[in-house]
Amino acid sequence: MHSIQSRAADKGWGLKMSDDVLLDVKNLQVTFRLGKQERFTALKGVSYSVPRNSVVALVGESGSGKSVSAMAIMGLLPRANTEISNDSQLIFNGVDLLKESEGELRDRCGKEISMIFQEPMSSLNPVYKVGEQIVEAICLHKPMSKLAARKRAIELLDEVGIPQPELKIDSYPHELSGGQQQRVMIAMAICCEPKLLIADEPTTALDVTIQKQIVELLMKLRQTHGMSILFITHDLELVREIADQVVVMHNGVIKELGEASAVFDHPKDPYTKALLACRPTLDSRPIRLPVVDDFLQGREGELPKGERARGVLPTDPIVLEVKGLRKSFTAKRGFFQKEEIVAVKDVSFKLARGKTVGIVGESGSGKTTLGKTLIRLHSCQGGEVLFDGKNLMALSQKEFQPYKRRLQIIFQNPYASLNPRFTIGDILLEPMRVHSILDSDKDRTEHAMALLKRVGLAESAFFKYPHEFSGGQRQRISIARCLTMKPEVMICDESVSALDVSVQAQVLNLLQELQDEYGMSYLFISHDLSVVKYISDEVLVMNRGEMVEFANSDELYHSPKHPYTQKLLAAIPGRGNH
């Protein structure tokens, strides 16, 4: 300890250092070499500090460089093609991490600074038991016998809330749930009592209820172990709940930095303002969501005022009615036995014309399966789907063909849902060709061009390939593809979940405009309760394949009846602040 301090004095001489700063990031500039000539500067001179015993949140959208700065602290950036500028400094406890040798850095990592990651499943080594992995982390830094380390590992597992730690210590990672895996990661991270824990989107891959538990655990551990947490996330509401200080990043630059309460209550930078405003919240439902450009161009005052009214009346005409739908998969067990796994059981609801039904649920709830079954991308094992007086499930493949154009779907991953070898033109013309919409390709091209314009893209997009577009633009193309068929029902399967908050708002606005314009009905599937609240007239809650609750959205969010719905709503970050 003494030697570190004296070295700290050496290196920190002349620097303005306050005792309660644990980590000082100064003018961090990171450039990646992509090719012979190509360079990409991920961080353009970033400075912030992490005080002792505090939670600092790094917030930003994808490409903001928030993870890069954490990786730089841990020395995890690929050495071969990363350049860190000479002016950059990472002063941790008085020592500049960037001037440390490889060995010194390795000694420090896992001991004084540790890190947890977004995907707990892939972050754990699949072939070693979780106990072995924790023991490894302990023994790398502490002279301890394997047996003593194992005892310590059991204590740690107990501390992070793994039930039956003596038993679970001998499990392999795949035998644990996602939440438990992340707990193991946390146990491994805190095993040497680090002073700084870097959490890189630690809850993004987890369900909302699990997210809440993990965040609570991290906050408890921060208190008991007296460490600081650098929390990296895109989720502002979560930050509002936990952070002492906030650093807002955008394209490798810090936009705003300060005490959490100050940033949230009185944001100064237009980008921060926009980020805070464009995310749908539970307590308001503007006619149109504000988007980033509104703020950057100072047009936030021109937004249409007032709230949008939602809900369905009993008199509204019904376009799609689902009765007792059931979907199951058969899995082979042994040679002859088969096991039936029910993904969706006994789901019934009605979708009114021009309205939106939101379907929410955690992963594995069967919400996506339900959507795909409705348009027969999956077969169904019971129940009816009434559309235009016909039971769609009972039609032959040939009879169903004309209905395909009337029921369409937009998928989650904008990168996978467009054929990479087709031009946007091919993508838009294909459905019209398949269904013989319009008479000639010339007319179809004209129509496609018009639709591109309608969804907010230039006509030149017609000749380009999907990879030339951003995620939000690709989602617009997917929407345009559906519009070529003028569907009556559109299923949006997590269609905005993969998008950044600012882009999400734009796509949500587009969907709403199109609904107003064409009178389409939406089935909006999402795990994001705030987004569903914003866009839906009615909400269906699903849990483990079962329909838990179905009600008008205001009613459901205001007074949830089912305990599961209540639990789900209580886990939404930022709910307590409203």
Add this chain to the structure above:
Amino acid sequence: MIPTLIGVVLLVFFLFKYFGGDPAAVLAGKQLTADKIAAIRAQLGLDQPVIVQLLIFVKQILTFDFGRSWSTNEVVSNMLVNRGKVSLTVMAQVWFLDAIISVLLAVIAAYLKGSLSERLITGICTAAMSISLLLYVVIGQYFLGFKWALFPVMGWSESFWVNVTRYSPLPVLLMLAVSIAPSLRLYRTFLIEELNQDYVRTARAKGAGDHRVMLVHVLRNAAIPIVTNIAMAIPGLFVGSFVIEQVFSIPGLGREVVLAVDRSDFPVIKAITVSLAMMTMLANLGVDLLYKWLDPRVQLK
């Protein structure tokens, strides 16, 4: 597994039944008389209906009694065992050395990932594996065996030790020259694939050094496909290399196959094909069990 075996039996049976010409004619050789052909046909059961012939073949497989060779009159099953042993003597050495050397080199190549020397290694490998085995053998035998007399040019003896120390080193050396390059390249990609996994980042974040990451974390995971690959080569060990055995006059199964095909000695070909298919299936089963042992994620059905 069983259906596959049935498939192989049917394939071999019908291949020879309908495309192989009249075995009696082959057997009778130069002295072709109608009587003789009829006699031979009766002796081989060829006058029986197809289904009976198929059953005879199945019975041969089940009892491991494939009758006698048409050309040498040797008992086929004995032949399989004797020739197989010879092939194994050479191939087991190749298999073992290849596995050790290529894994070792692959680990080194993975360490050097991205550097000039790594590109050089892969380049040499590509060149080495492209050139035909035949050239290695012909040129190697000429220089190492004939011209410089470092090894015997060819030959085989009755004694296992003489074979291992005197006759097999040159064939083994030449085969390694061909086999290491592709294995090395393959294992290297396995290792590099693992190096890109998230758990490697975790290990580094824990404070594990380069060697620990490579040897404890990466190699253990890459071992799954590597060991599978090595195990799948086992059935091939019994047949040996056709070219090597031919050129070095090693009386193994590979050379036997070539001779048998040359002489249209169908019982021998059928026997070798079917028994190797069985061996392959056993190896597959072994690999499944190995997988279960190596990869905790795999559950046997």
Add this chain to the structure above:
Amino acid sequence: MSMNGTNTRSASFWIQAWKRLLADPVARICGCILAIYLVVALLSATGLIAKGWNDEVGVSYANPVFAPNEPNPEGDTSLIREDASVTDDETKAIDPLAPKYEEIAKLERTNADKVTVLQRLLPLGGDKTGRDVLAKTIKAGQISIAIGLAASFIAVFIGVVLGAFSGYFGGKVNDALEWVYNVFTSVPYILLVLAFSAVLGKGVGTVILVLGMTGWTGTYRLIRSEYIKHRDRDYVQAANAIGASHLRMMFLHILPNVSHLILIQLSQEVISFIKAEVVLSFLGFGVPVDLISWGIMISDVRSELVIGKWWQLASCATAMSVFVVAFSFFTDSLRDALDPKSSRR
């Protein structure tokens, strides 16, 4: 991203891959080498060059121009004509040329008047019967390359069609095709080839057919796994939702997304089939002896080596190795250009 109004189709995947390929110096060099081989092979195929590969143009083992002073006792004696030999009945029964005796006799009569001046020096030397090694190498190259290309087209075609059906439909189709695959792979490859050639006889066509019919398994596996992967991708699901038929999804939507792998596979198979042809011919199950291929040349030269005549081996080994090595490097570059994410490097 520029959104200017130029209505030109932007660079497709293939154009980009082509640019990447051209940017790679290894690909450029190897591509040139391959082009030269192909041109020579085409010229040879059309009879413009190497037409007389089978003619006796030099003395036995004529020296190559780069080694004119090697002693050549065989060549000196080869100028002395032998008398016609008498063949007995027994030899006739086993001699594969027996049916051609009359033809040979006729040729002998017509050529009797012609006087050929036998060369003592040939560009790359001569073989035992005084044939020009250069012409032989070219002709052999033409046949070996043709076999490699034709066989790989057949193999890859079979592999792609079966793999596409198996991967796309899954279920019973998959079970059936997997069974066929297992049957084919449980017999060691070269044994399968020999078994097939044992029953199909000899000839260039047979070699192509045998290699093609036994070599599809690798492509099948690759394409099958790709189809399984793509089948569940959102873009295929979207096509399904639009109402595209199965064949449309298989061949219009998925195939272009795996076509680059097919191309890589194709060039890989060419290499492996050329090597397989060499081994087959060497073992005596490939190209018939009255034709020529690289494999036959290598099997011929083993006896020459013992008496110190190395030039035929040198020229055919060099020709073959340069081609195959260049092709391998080209395939690697092709893979880098077509599939930049793959982890070869």
